[in-house]
Amino acid sequence: MNQQADIAEVQDFLYSLITQQADENAMRWLKQQIGKLHGEAASRHLYLAFGTASRFFSKEPLQLSATSQTGADQLRKGFQPAHWQVLQTVRTYLLLHVPSENADQQLVVLNKLFETADMSEQVALYAALPLLPNPEHLTARASEGLRTNMTVVFDAIALHNPYPADYFKEEAWNQMVLKAVFMQRPLYRIYGAEARANEELARILIDFAHERWAAHRQVMPELWRFVAPFIGQSYWKDIQKVLSEGQLLEVEAALLACAQSSYPDAKETLNHHPDIKHRVDTGQLTWQDIGQRDANPML
Amino acid sequence: MKYIDPHIHVTSRTTDDYEAMQQAGIVAIIEPAFWLGQPRTQAGSFQDYFSSLVGFERFRASQFGIRHYCTIGLNSKEANNEALAEQVMDLLPLYLGKEGVVAVGEIGYDDQTAIEDKYFRQQLELAKDVSLPVMIHTPHRDKKRGTTRSMDVCQEHSLEPGMVVIDHNNEETVKEVLDRGFWAAFSIYPHTKMGSERMVEIVRQYGPERIIVDSAADWGISDPLAVPKTAALMIEKGLPEEHAHLTCYQNALTAYGQSGQMQESDWLQNEAIDQRKLFSGNSILRGGQMPKVG
Numbered sequence: 050m051n052q053q054a055d056i057a058e059v060q061d062f063l064y065s066l067i068t069q070q071a072d073e074n075a076m077r078w079l080k081q082q083i084g085k086l087h088g089e090a091a092s093r094h095l096y097l098a099f100g101t102a103s104r105f106f107s108k109e110p111l112q113l114s115a116t117s118q119t120g121a122d123q124l125r126k127g128f129q130p131a132h133w134q135v136l137q138t139v140r141t142y143l144l145l146h147v148p149s150e151n152a153d154q155q156l157v158v159l160n161k162l163f164e165t166a167d168m169s170e171q172v173a174l175y176a177a178l179p180l181l182p183n184p185e186h187l188t189a190r191a192s193e194g195l196r197t198n199m200t201v202v203f204d205a206i207a208l209h210n211p212y213p214a215d216y217f218k219e220e221a222w223n224q225m226v227l228k229a230v231f232m233q234r235p236l237y238r239i240y241g242a243e244a245r246a247n248e249e250l251a252r253i254l255i256d257f258a259h260e261r262w263a264a265h266r267q268v269m270p271e272l273w274r275f276v277a278p279f280i281g282q283s284y285w286k287d288i289q290k291v292l293s294e295g296q297l298l299e300v301e302a303a304l305l306a307c308a309q310s311s312y313p314d315a316k317e318t319l320n321h322h323p324d325i326k327h328r329v330d331t332g333q334l335t336w337q338d339i340g341q342r343d344a345n346p347m348l
Numbered sequence: 349m350k351y352i353d354p355h356i357h358v359t360s361r362t363t364d365d366y367e368a369m370q371q372a373g374i375v376a377i378i379e380p381a382f383w384l385g386q387p388r389t390q391a392g393s394f395q396d397y398f399s400s401l402v403g404f405e406r407f408r409a410s411q412f413g414i415r416h417y418c419t420i421g422l423n424s425k426e427a428n429n430e431a432l433a434e435q436v437m438d439l440l441p442l443y444l445g446k447e448g449v450v451a452v453g454e455i456g457y458d459d460q461t462a463i464e465d466k467y468f469r470q471q472l473e474l475a476k477d478v479s480l481p482v483m484i485h486t487p488h489r490d491k492k493r494g495t496t497r498s499m500d501v502c503q504e505h506s507l508e509p510g511m512v513v514i515d516h517n518n519e520e521t522v523k524e525v526l527d528r529g530f531w532a533a534f535s536i537y538p539h540t541k542m543g544s545e546r547m548v549e550i551v552r553q554y555g556p557e558r559i560i561v562d563s564a565a566d567w568g569i570s571d572p573l574a575v576p577k578t579a580a581l582m583i584e585k586g587l588p589e590e591h592a593h594l595t596c597y598q599n600a601l602t603a604y605g606q607s608g609q610m611q612e613s614d615w616l617q618n619e620a621i622d623q624r625k626l627f628s629g630n631s632i633l634r635g636g637q638m639p640k641v642g
Contacts, residue, residue, distance in 0.1 A: 093441070100445035104608065165395060165442045167402035199407045 052179065052215050054125035056145055059180050062124055063142045066111055070135045075105040079139060086146045092158050099143055099162060099170065106136040108169070125179055127211025127240050137173035141180060144173075149182035156186055163190060168199060175205040178212040185216060192221045195228060203232065207239055214241025223250045226275060230257060236271040237340030251279040255287060262290075270295075270302035270343055274336045277306035280315050288315065302339050305329060349593065353575045354378040354600035355454075355483070355515060355535060355562035358416070359405050365565075365572045366412035372576040375615040376415040378604060379405065380454040380483055383425050385567050391435035394422075398443045406448065415615045417604070419453035419483050420444055427467040428459070437470060444478045450604040451475075453483025454515065457494045460487060465501070472505040481606050482512045483533075486521065495521040499528055513560065513603055518542055522550060526558060531603045535564035536574035544578040548585050556594035560603065 068076060082098035085091070111133045113121070121128045130138065144162075149155045159181075163174055175194050178187055191213065194206050206213065207229050213222060222245050229236055236242065254275055258268045273291070276284060291303040304322055307315035308329045319326050328334035342348045351374045358366070358379050369377075379401055388394060401418040409416035420443040422436045443449060452475040457464050475482045482502070487494035495514060502512050509529035517525060517532045525532040534542050534550070551559060563574035571577070579592040604610050 096442050097445055100442070100447075103447040104445075161442075165399055165439075167399075167446045167448070168407055169447065171403065199404060201407075 052126055052211065053182070053184065054128070054180055056149075056182060059124055060142060060145050062117075062120065063130075063138055063145070066113070066117065066130065067106070067135065067138055067142065070109065070112060071106055071139075078105050079142075082143065083146060086143075091148075092161070095143060095147065095158065096161065096165075099140055100167075102139045102143070103136055103169070106139045108134045108136050110134055111138060125211070127214070128179060129209045129240075132209045133176065136169065137176060140170065140173035141177040144177050144181060152183040152186050155183055159187070159190070163194075168201065171197075171199070171202045172205040175202060176210060178206070179210060179215065184212065187212075188216050188218075188221065191217070192224070195221075195225050200232065200234075203228070204234065207234060209238055209240060211240045213239075214245050217245075219245075219247055219249065223247070223253060226250055227253055227257065230254065230269060230272055233269060235340045235344050236269070236274065237337040242274060242336075246275055246278050248279050251276045251284070255284055258287060267296075268299070270299045271336060271340050273302045273306040274309075274339075277309040280306065280310040280312045282312075285312065285314055288318075292318070298339060298342055301325060301334060305334055305336065305339065349373055349576075349579065349589075349597075350375045351575045351579060351596050352376045352378075352600045353563050353565075353572070354513075354560055354604060355380055355533065355564045356572060357382060357564075357566035358409065358572075359400065360567035361565060361572055363412070366409065366414060369572050370413050372573050374414060374576065376417065376601075376610070377409065378417045378419060378450060378483075378600070380419040380451075380485075381421050382423050382454055382485075382566070387426055387429065388432070391432060391439065394436045395439055398439065402443065402446050402448065417448045417450045417610050419451040420446075420449050421451075421453045421455045421471055421483075422467055423454060424456050424458040424464045424468065424485060424487075427464050428461060430463055433463070433467055437467065440471070440474060441478075444474065444480060448609055449480070450607040450609050451481040451483045451513070452478075453513075454485035455482065456484040456498050457487045458485075460490065460494055460497065468498075469501060469505060472502060472507060475511075476505070476507065479607075481604055482507065484512060484514050486514060486516045488516075491516075491518070492520050496524060499525070499530060502530075503528075510603075511606060515562070516542075516564070519546065519550065522554060522559075526554060529558075531558050531560055531599070533560040533562055535562050536571070536578055537564060538569060538571055544574065544581045547578050548582050548587065551582060551587060551591055551595055552585075556591040556599070558599060559595045560599045561595045562600075 085094040111130050113131045118131055121130050147155055147158050166174055178191055191206055195203060197203055207225055213225055229239065254272050258272065261268050280288060288303050291299050295303065304319055304325045307319045325334065353374055356377050356379060358377060381398060381401060398420055406416040420440060422433055427433045452471050455468055455471045472482065484498050486498060498514065513531040513533050514525045515533040516535050522532050534547055536542050536544055536547055547561060561575050561578050563570060563572055565572040575596050579596040582592045583589055
């Protein structure tokens with residue numbers, strides 16, 4: 050599934066976003082750096098510019114108009130810079146100047162940056178994956194990144210990032226979702242969850258739920274989203290357990306899963322809860338809603 | 349009172365230490381790149397070490413409400429492996445420009461060999477190029493001569509004394525360091541280099557200007573609370589509170605703040621500790637532990 054963006058267009062787009070939130074001095078510096086990214090010393094200049102960008106640009110969130118948000122999605126389906134910072138946008142802009150005609154050479158430069166990156170540089174690098182040329186060469190790097198213990202780095206890959214859904218094989222995708230559950234990350238922020246749902250992931254998550262229950266611990270309500278399409282005789286008793294023993298949010302999640310299942314018992318059970326069914330049918334009860342309320346019980 | 353420990357090798361310390369440091373009022377620390385107790389044999393080991401100083405250790409410290417900075421450099425002991433040293437020198441520019449890198453260090457002399465001298469000088473030039481302060485490790489053996497020589501070489505390379513911190517001082521070296529305008533840092537080590545009692549007397553004698561107290565705590569017998577303990581002893585022994593503030597907080601901030609990479613607002617505006625951010629089985633919290641919030 051190739052989702053390669055037009056690099057020149059993305060460069061222009063990012064540049065216009067950066068200009069809105071940077072001073073003249075910083076923009077002058079950026080232009081100078083781009084001017085140095087040619088010839089023999091290009092990669093050395095890039096490494097330095099990539100690091101020292103922090104001296105010129107802030108970590109403030111990008112301010113995006115509605116038009117820009119739509120524009121981003123048109124440039125690259127699933128690209129959501131509304132969750133980006135100015136500094137990381139600058140770093141991404143620099144990355145898009147790495148020569149990419151030869152994928153191996155591009156990888157040498159990128160690997161050096163990944164291997165020597167500090168925490169916020171890692172965030173920038175991983176979040177940039179869906180925009181980079183030769184994205185199919187970066188799947189191993191992305192999987193490696195998910196092994197981190199730094200939550201912000203994990204989030205840069207797993208959340209609001211279309212790269213995993215577009216390029217991960219099933220095994221890598223499943224490992225990512227399981228680790229996100231394990232780390233209690235907000236699953237509704239994972240891009241492409243429905244499209245990549247699979248039976249093996251449902252089985253892994255059911256096993257995980259059993260482990261948690263055995264230890265008398267709760268299971269995050271969002272987990273049932275990934276089980277929903279595969280509810281059948283074998284998982285039905287688990288859903289029933291949540292319905293009878295779970296807290297309010299878990300029950301609502303189990304019923305939302307029922308709504309997305311074609312299993313007859315699930316359909317019938319949902320019919321016994323007309324109020325919930327109504328909220329599902331009218332789009333009031335969604336996985337995003339469940340996830341947001343789980344993260345912030347005050348909602 | 350707030351404290352800075354401007355020299356501590358926290359990669360060797362436990363989470364108990366981090367908790368105790370935070371409770372004792374330590375708000376920021378500087379972790380100088382040094383050796384690891386045994387010599388490395390591969391440049392890749394240096395690369396991963398440097399990356400951990402700007403990556404995971406910084407993250408780990410933040411989980412305990414402590415702001416972590418570091419210095420990057422080729423230490424004098426390992427400089428003696430020339431083939432390796434060459435490769436490490438190539439790595440340094442990749443790290444010196446990074447956020448939170450407040451100095452080139454710790455560099456200087458160990459056995460005071462010709463090879464140590466060569467890489468010391470190269471790194472002083474590098475520090476000038478990137479406008480960073482320098483943290484100098486003075487040798488344990490033949491200390492007095494090594495300290496004088498370190499300063500001579502800095503001045504030979506036209507470094508401003510105000511951009512150079514001479515570390516691991518004692519009663520024998522402090523006067524010359526202060527007279528020549530350098531920062532004089534003291535590592536408070538139980539048993540060896542410098543004890544808190546002696547430190548108090550030095551501050552009484554020389555005053556607090558340009559004196560910096562640190563723990564240099566590492567994998568050996570050392571005390572990560574040496575800075576707050578020494579500050580407390582100063583006040584107990586009748587020194588003005590301002591002396592403790594300068595030597596155990598402000599002077600380090602002033603010296604390393606010259607990097608542009610360290611300012612008080614970094615920790616005064618720090619978000620509250622939230623260990624839920626990494627609530628997972630393979631993070632600093634193990635299964636079943638309750639995350640600390642607020």
